[in-house]
Amino acid sequence: MLRSAFSGRCAFIHVVRNPIGVVNSVVRSDWGPSGYLRGAHWWTDHLSACLASEREIAGDCLRLSFESLITETEDQLASVSQWLDTHTVQLGISAYDADMLGRRGRPYMVNPDRAVAWQTEMPAYAQRALMQAIPPALTSSVGIPGWPVTRATAADVMRLIGQNLIGATKERTSDRLRYRLRRRARLRAVAVRRTLRSPGRR
Numbered sequence: 014m015l016r017s018a019f020s021g022r023c024a025f026i027h028v029v030r031n032p033i034g035v036v037n038s039v040v041r042s043d044w045g046p047s048g049y050l051r052g053a054h055w056w057t058d059h060l061s062a063c064l065a066s067e068r069e070i071a072g073d074c075l076r077l078s079f080e081s082l083i084t085e086t087e088d089q090l091a092s093v094s095q096w097l098d099t100h101t102v103q104l105g106i107s108a109y110d111a112d113m114l115g116r117r118g119r120p121y122m123v124n125p126d127r128a129v130a131w132q133t134e135m136p137a138y139a140q141r142a143l144m145q146a147i148p149p150a151l152t153s154s155v156g157i158p159g160w161p162v163t164r165a166t167a168a169d170v171m172r173l174i175g176q177n178l179i180g181a182t183k184e185r186t187s188d189r190l191r192y193r194l195r196r197r198a199r200l201r202a203v204a205v206r207r208t209l210r211s212p213g214r215r
Contacts, residue, residue, distance in 0.1 A: 016070065024100045025070065026093065027063060029155045030079035032056045032147050033140060037131035049139045050174065053146045060151060073100070078156065080128040138172050 016023055036052035039045030046052045067074045075096045082089045131140070 023073065024097070025074045027067060027074055027076045028079050028082065029060065029063075029076060029157070031128075031131070031157050032060075032152065033135065033143050034079070034128065034131045036143060037135045049135075049143060050146060053143050057147060057151060060155070064154070076155065083128055084125045138168070141166070142172070 015025070032053065035056050036049055039052050039055065040047060040049060046055045067076070075093065077089060077093070
C-alpha cells in the first residue's frame, strides 16, 4: 500500500522491536490490545505481514533493530547512511544530506533505558509466558538481540490467560461505550436537523 503511493521504486527502513517491549507499550495504550497474550498475537500477525512485504520488495528494504538503534545510534545511523548512498543511485531519487543523519553538534533525545523498560514494568510471570507464547522461529528470523530462553510454568500461563480475559472484557466494554457515544451523537445530530427543518423554526 505504501509503495503504491510512490511512482517507480522506493526504499523502506523496517524497524523491529523486541516483542515483549512492544506488548508492554501497546497494552498501556487506548488503541492497542488490552491483554498481554492478545498483544503477543497482535505483534506476531503484524510482524509476519511486514516480513511478507519485505520479501515482495527484496533489495529495497533495510531492517534495523529498535534496541540497537537507540543503544548503538552512531553505528546504526552510519549503516543507514551507507545503505541510502547505494539506493540514491539505484532508485534515482534526489541526493540527501548525509549530515542530517548525524548529531550535528546536538545530543540525541532518546532514552536508551526505554529499550529494556519492559523488564521492570511487566510482571515476571507475563514475561516468561510471552517468551513461550511468541513463536521462537519468528524472533530468531528477525534477530531479536538478547532474546532469553526460558520456560513458563503452568501457573504463569494460567495467570496470563486470566489477564488476557480481563483485557478482552475491557476492550469489549470500551468498544460498546464508544459505540454508544457515537450512536448518541448521531441521534442528537438527527434531532437537531429535524428541529431546524420543522415549520416552527422557519
